Amino acid sequence: MAVITVRYFAAFREQAGCDQETLTTAHATAGDLFAELAERHGFVDPTSRCKVAINDELTTWDASLQDGDQVLFFPPVAGG
Amino acid sequence: MVSRFEIVAEPIDPRRLKAELEHQSAGASVCFEGWVRDHNDGRRVISLDYEAYAPVADKEGQRILEEAMQRFGLCAARCQHRAGALQLGDCAVWVGVCSAHRGAAFDACRYIIDEVKSRVPIWKKEHYGEGDSGWINCVTGQAS
Numbered sequence: 598m599a600v601i602t603v604r605y606f607a608a609f610r611e612q613a614g615c616d617q618e619t620l621t622t623a624h625a626t627a628g629d630l631f632a633e634l635a636e637r638h639g640f641v642d643p644t645s646r647c648k649v650a651i652n653d654e655l656t657t658w659d660a661s662l663q664d665g666d667q668v669l670f671f672p673p674v675a676g677g
Numbered sequence: 678m679v680s681r682f683e684i685v686a687e688p689i690d691p692r693r694l695k696a697e698l699e700h701q702s703a704g705a706s707v708c709f710e711g712w713v714r715d716h717n718d719g720r721r722v723i724s725l726d727y728e729a730y731a732p733v734a735d736k737e738g739q740r741i742l743e744e745a746m747q748r749f750g751l752c753a754a755r756c757q758h759r760a761g762a763l764q765l766g767d768c769a770v771w772v773g774v775c776s777a778h779r780g781a782a783f784d785a786c787r788y789i790i791d792e793v794k795s796r797v798p799i800w801k802k803e804h805y806g807e808g809d810s811g812w813i814n815c816v817t818g819q820a821s
Contacts, residue, residue, distance in 0.1 A: 675815075
């Protein structure tokens, strides 16, 4: 089990009703954790359109989670 | 060589940014400005909020500029993107490059704005004339 801090941005923050939460998880990857939280909070954007960063570095959905990581879930971006 | 991306909270000053591009080997400079417009997808837009996560946005933006410098052989590349509440007509994003010849400058400027829009963690919330609002690109973003 790993203790992870998750941060939400933009639409995800509004849907989750908070900008971060700390949880203990048995999920091995960022993608597995996202799937659980997406279901809990009602995120419907597919991971193919979203991004994930761990400890301020963009990474891939199959990145493994380590105890103490800060995981950032980014909904589809829309700069410009 | 100048190659710098920044998320900024204050209004963009294109004249100052353009001055940073000056380079004696450059024979061409191309700039792009993205402005806040009054409509999108058939709806009347009255203002926009941009949210950015700067620790990651600055790094990814910098990576894009460095890719462009190398790929197009630029002399300089500069980009700023606003965060916060913007009004109609405000400059939301500024991209400027210079290179020896015009072809590379046009291509690089286009490359940078396209990559910034698809890769950098910046989100846009539109406020509509009817009083509601929504996050652009998000299926989940029908906030009211």
